[in-house]
Amino acid sequence: EKNTGSDVWLPTLVTETPQEGFALAIKLARMGVKSTQSDKEVLFREREKYSQDADSLIHASEVIAAYFQTVAAANNYWK
Amino acid sequence: EKNTGSDVWLPTLVTETPQEGFALAIKLARMGVKSTQSDKEVLFREREKYSQDADSLIHASEVIAAYFQTVAAANNYWK
Amino acid sequence: EKNTGSDVWLPTLVTETPQEGFALAIKLARMGVKSTQSDKEVLFREREKYSQDADSLIHASEVIAAYFQTVAAANNYWK
Amino acid sequence: EKNTGSDVWLPTLVTETPQEGFALAIKLARMGVKSTQSDKEVLFREREKYSQDADSLIHASEVIAAYFQTVAAANNYWK
Amino acid sequence: EKNTGSDVWLPTLVTETPQEGFALAIKLARMGVKSTQSDKEVLFREREKYSQDADSLIHASEVIAAYFQTVAAANNYWK
Amino acid sequence: EKNTGSDVWLPTLVTETPQEGFALAIKLARMGVKSTQSDKEVLFREREKYSQDADSLIHASEVIAAYFQTVAAANNYWK
Structure with a gap:
């Protein structure tokens, strides 16, 4: 899976705020x-x-929720 | 994902009560x-x-459940 | 999300038994x-x-399962 | 949710083996x-x-998987 | 849920490698x-x-993913 | 589940970066x-x-999300 050379679009799961974490979850859903x-x-x-x-819109939100679970856990829920 | 300037709608995942946590899960589902x-x-x-x-209504509740999992974990289940 | 004044239907995720936890998961699914x-x-x-x-019945059970995951974790699996 | 008097069908999530845990997950899916x-x-x-x-059969297995996640965690994966 | 006498097909969730864990997740999906x-x-x-x-094939992979989550956690991600 | 002899395609869940973890989740979804x-x-x-x-594309992303949850947890969110 080494994708050297190709662009780096996911350097980290860490974000400063929950809102940025939600934006990252949207980005992950779209990259999927x-x-x-x-x-x-x-x-x-x-x-x-x-x-x-x-x-379809409800389904899209469901996919974002699945990625947001991961991003939120990665950021220890921004506590 | 820096959305400086745009409105801050998700400052935190922390809520005082499970009921407010459920309301936040509904809000997240709609923002999705x-x-x-x-x-x-x-x-x-x-x-x-x-x-x-x-x-569709059952599906909507399923999406809220996925966000509620994250919000509840973020609040250590309000224990 | 402060719903002061409106009825308090979710004071806690804690229940005495797994069976009451399952009943709470059903209630959460319906409130969704x-x-x-x-x-x-x-x-x-x-x-x-x-x-x-x-x-639809299988889907309804799936939604209850998603809420039951949260309620069971909130009660440390009633151990 | 106090269902005193009605039959007790879910006294515990603890089972002796993973196979009994899987059987309990099937029971939970059906009770849902x-x-x-x-x-x-x-x-x-x-x-x-x-x-x-x-x-529908694939969906039924998916629902069992969601309950099995909870039962397995409740039994610390029978380790 | 005591299925004494019937064949033991799930003695443990522990496997030696992630690949065997994935094979077990497939088996669990099929047993579901x-x-x-x-x-x-x-x-x-x-x-x-x-x-x-x-x-249907995408849905089948989704069910395997749900069981793989459990098997991977049971094996502490083979770390 | 011992698949000795057949090719080893999943030696580990550990990856160096989140982006490689996402690529592994895609591979797992396809192997499913x-x-x-x-x-x-x-x-x-x-x-x-x-x-x-x-x-179908939204569903495919949802399946990747389910595997990514496991890969990210396996890598302690690359923290």
Whole structure:
């Protein structure tokens, strides 16, 4: 899995605030999609669809919650 | 992820009571949706749909449960 | 999230027994639905539907499991 | 949630072996369904359906996994 | 849950390596299905279906992930 | 589960960086699919389908998140 040379987009899970941790969870959720489909046109086309559909939006929030669990634990809940 | 200047909506995961923790989990679930779709009209239209459908309502509760796991751990289960 | 004045339905996550913890997880799952849809008529109508459908019933149990994880951890697994 | 008088079906999360822990997770998953729908006829009818469908069977295993996480942690993984 | 006499298929969650832990998670996922549907013909018929469908295959991996979380924690992540 | 002789693809859960941990989570998600369906033609055909569909892409990211929770905990969040 050594991806030397390719860009470093995830240097750390540590953030200063819970809000930045939530933003990182959103980024992780999106990278999970991009790692499966990197074609921007497909992503743009599909975004038009899922961002207009309640169940897809609820599902997207669920994915963010799963990553946020990890980021929050990584930051000891910013206590 | 530094969102300086933009409004601070998540200063902390700490709440005084489990009930406030549950309310924060609901807020996180909704922010997960808003971070994906910020258009209020779309959100309002879709809310009309999902809030009338059993499976969507069960799914919404599932997302709240995922955030509540994090908030409860952050507060050491208010013990 | 301060809901002063409104009724206190979640004073604590602590219960005496695992069975009471399971009952609390069921209550949390239902409050997750009610926080999204408070209209009793809609809830009653939809209950008729999902309580007759296998996949919805499996999904409901899944949501209870997510809350039960939190309640069980909050009670140190009643050991 | 005090269910005094009603039968005690969940005295403890502790089991002697992982296999008994898995059996308890199955029982919890089924009680999650029964707490939502107690009518045996409906459960029997729906069981005929979901036990014949791949996605429902995968979903049922997923629910058992969520309860097994809790039971395994409660037993310190039977180490 | 005492299943004395029936075969012992889950003596322990401990494995020597992460790869064996992953194999155990796959076994647990399949036992979760078998505990719900033991009829080999039904399982074979349905396997033909879900093993040919992307969403079912993604869902199967998700179930393995939930069991792998438990097996990995049981083995202290093989550190 | 002893798979002596077969190739060793998961020697450890330890990685040097969060980004490598994320890559390992993607690999685990894919191995979860391959363990269920090893036929490359089927996988290639189905990839064409799910990589073009928003809900499948969101679901794929959710599966990666579940494995990433385990990998991150295994690496003590790379702190």
